[in-house]
Amino acid sequence: MYCREEKFLSISERRSQPLFFSSSTTDVFSSLPPSPSPRQLHQAHAKLVVLGHSSRRSPVAHLLSRCALLPPSLLPAAYCLSLYSRLDRPSAFASNNLLRCLARGPAPRAAVLSYRAARLAGVPTNNYTYPFLLSACGKHPPLPSEGRQVHAHVVKLAFSRDLFVRNALISFYAACRDMGSAETVFEERPDVRDVVSWNSLLVGYARAGEIRVAEDLFDRMPVRDAVSWSSLMVGYVEKGVPEKGLRRFREMVERGVAVNEAALVTALSASAQLGLIECGRFVHATMERLGFRMTLGVGTALVDMYAKCGCIEISRRVFEDLPRRDVFAWNAMLCGLATHGLGKDALDLYRRFIDGGLRPTSVTFIGVLNACSRAGLVDEGRMHFRSMVQDYGIQPEMEHYGCIVDLLGRAGLVSEALELIEGMTIVPDPVLWGTLLGACKIHGLAELGETIGKKLIELEPAHDGHYVLLSGIYAKARKWEDVVKVRKLMTNRGTNKVPGWSLIEAHGEVHKFVAGDREHEQSPEIYERIGMIESRLAEAGYLPDTSQVLHDIGDEEKVLAVKQHSERLAIAFGLMVIEEGHPVRIVKNLRVCGDCHEFSKMVSKVFEREIIVRDGSRFHHFKEGNCSCLDYW
């Protein structure tokens, strides 16, 4: 309406119009949609300027309150500060809304500084001030000493009876991992408590890894809501027991608790971690059954879950069907394609992402570099590594170096990789040296491998993987005495060899196998099946390669040790119980050994069955005698 009127006015007429011709500012705000974009807020601001209201307390505070609701990525903290700075005598409302903007913005510490300035300028505070301020102090990384000072103000200014303030205090202490203080605030006033108080404490314990305490709180809660359930689930997932989180999700659904986005995302993340597609499908189906509308968060978690459960095509479809995509969604898809060895597709996706005008993050480059590595695109990888720093100002982190070392190592450029490591600005971690050591083993560089292996053992003497890799390098060079020496060293030092296991899902049940396992109730049939598979493979000309069996034992025993690797048991079981035409999906914790890799390729050919293995770091799609990793992993 305002604009239409203006169209008919000449410039001179416009000048002659009183600035307040649209007498109220309510029009400016009532024309805004429920969730305005930054651009629409700027337009509202422009209207206030035209109306001559840009220094008036109430409309500016109103505008700030709308800014504070923007998603954090769009929150213009500097702009909010400039809006606020136009005010002569800011109200508590205006100041609170500035605090709210700053607390949600990229630099929450600014909220503390702004509060200090407001106190000095005599701006009044009220009970709304402290929740915003304490939330700023509890953001990552937390500001413990600032928050404690705020707590002192709360007490001094007599706001400590306020439920919202108390809850914000509990959350703040929980974020600082100071559960003692969180508990004190919680216990101090049992009459000023609600479900949020309980949840805040619960989250604190869950994040601190004190899952038993969290469970106990959960059981004692007088009222539980969806946040209570999802917070407990997060605790399990963070504690490394995603299966318990999934169990809670099922329980939550069975009890008819209204499922929320966080519960869905956490349950999907748990399924993704476990690689259990049937669990993931259950969560997806539950979501659809309940008519939960697709959100960015759930969409991203679905893309990630399907990718991590080996269903990269479904993952792609979910991604393409998303109504909106943010950088998290793109990153999930990109990284998914890369771990599946679809390097070319990942790079095409990255192109689309950049052409769409989005800004990559450091995780985006982990995906891109990984993709280059998997596709063997050395020059392209080097180019993106440079572009990351030069075009986007992202400093390489350990993971980026990891991808590049992997890329160079795979291409046999081990000395270039070594040079890169030596020139790093951050101290290379053992994982990085381990990546290089892996490259030495693959390319048979015994001397360099020996140096790095010894160095690694020195760095992490309790880590069995280093001894295993080094003895593998010796074994490949047929230096048997050294193999024995390293193995003895390993035993003497009492390192615990991480036992290898493989999981396979069949008809709603999860079956777990460890090497040489005879626990499974169908063990006799499984071993019989392995024998049968082997004779079929032998007819097809397959010879076991025992060079990677890192035992100082005789050849015959070596063959036996390889034969009983956990994924073989899982594959044999899979061939027994998974219907024909369906792929056999296996999840294992360690990397696949060379012989099992060869074995899987042959099985996929001879038995015309697709086998999808998720190992410790990537996927192997075995089909018609080939593997998607192109035999480098």
Next chain:
DNA sequence: GTAGGGTTAG
């Protein structure tokens, strides 16, 4: 006009 939960990588 307030406080509590989740997603990408390794």
